[in-house]
Amino acid sequence: MVGRARGGPARDGGDRAVALIELTPGPEQGRTLLRTLEACNAARTVVAEEARARGAAGAVALQRRLYRALRDEYGLPAQLAVRVISTVASDFRRARGAPPRYAPHEPFPFDERTASFKGLEEVSLLTLDGRARVGIRVAGYAPGGAGRAPGQADLRYEGGRFSLIVALSQPAARADGAGTGRAGGGAIPAANDNDEERARDTRAEGSEAMTVVAQPATAGRARLGRPVAPTIAVVNRKGGSGKSTTTINLAGALAERGLAVLIVDLDGQASLTRLLLPEEPVPEGYAIGSRLQHPGKGLADLARPAFPGVHVVPGDTTIDQAGRALSGNAAAMLRLRGLLAGLEPGRYDAILLDTPPDLGFSTTSALLSADLALIPTMVAQPDLDALADVLLHQEEQVLAGGASRLLIVPNNLRHDGHDRRQLPALREAYGAIVAEPIPMGAPVKDAHALGQPVVRVVRRAPVADAYRALACRVLEEVSDVG
């Protein structure tokens, strides 16, 4: 699973440890790794060139221009293409605009989407030829983890040998020789457990785990507080991908388990609100947008009961007005988070944020408030291509302290061969962050018509069970959120 520490590279003391992990690829694997490293660096050079030429390195803009080329000309799998662009963008930021240079064998920073440890013996690395399971041997520990981004594992090629440098979450003194800084199979103690915003360690999911650098909260974020319950942002810039449907049905499955759920409809088109609260107009001053413009009034009195266990803060066009009125005020994107932090503690067990089909004010606010980003997607090729944008945007919000975990939910899966065949490709590209799919199910629409989630209408349908399984997975993902 993806469990990234919050925030960007560690900014505190330089005493974190890195694990030096030797790779033991066979000859064929070695050639694949080398071609992959060279392709990534050639691609990074092209991206850096483009950023220099444009005088800007916004990852989203770069991605729009270059993603296709990186896929087609360098043969990069989707996640590596995304990784190439985001690493160049952040190198640019760090170098304050001086174009970074990438030698053919420059170490390449894999993250937990592109590399995952399989126990203590193997690492699965995304390559030009798909995922390769490569043998590993922990060679030792050293200081030097400071400045490494959470979840980062640098692939190095030196003297004909491959190694990974993996940032650990504890000081060198403790990791050194103690054998606790393991590269898989379990969480590594956070260095700074008692921060108000705890640094998150990777939790093991099966044997899937990645060591990460613990990230202490910045003073600003600690003051801002965090939502009173685990918060899940349901996002995808594609309309019709199933955001609102997933939100309603996930809420239903969570409520079935006895949890109190709050849904906040952040889509100005308010389709979720129209489904769940059909007849209730929102009086002036009680709209979500007005509370974002005047956050002092809080959010609590906006929530209305929808079905047992679930309340909804209705959406309407005021949220778009708020987005326009506050544009230019970057900090305003943190207001939603502040409002969710101001709710009564213990009132809700989970908060779900439904968002519009874009990556604007609402979606960014949602990602900055959330612990987990849930991305429902259909699995046709254009849908999968569009995912890359969303992932980049999420990654950027992580750097600002936003949702650090990610779950892709293949949605509306037809039984035909095409959709089934696409699934392995999605797993190939994104690995363990792909959840079990939600099938296309007639009961979904029947339930919609009744303003209900499937689990309350057709309890025994396969699609109802799929939402139950999703609820289970989501709870696992946020189980350590305080």
Ligand SMILES: Nc1ncnc2c1ncn2[C@@H]1O[C@H](COP(=O)(O)OP(=O)(O)O)[C@@H](O)[C@H]1O
């Ligand atoms: N698993 C599913 N089975 C059947 N229909 C679905 C499923 N998921 C979504 N839909 C339908 O697809 C349409 C778009 O879904 P919606 O949730 O409104 O997308 P979004 O909120 O991303 O725009 C809706 O008509 C919805 O009923």
Ligand SMILES: [Mg+2]
């Ligand atoms: Mg919607």
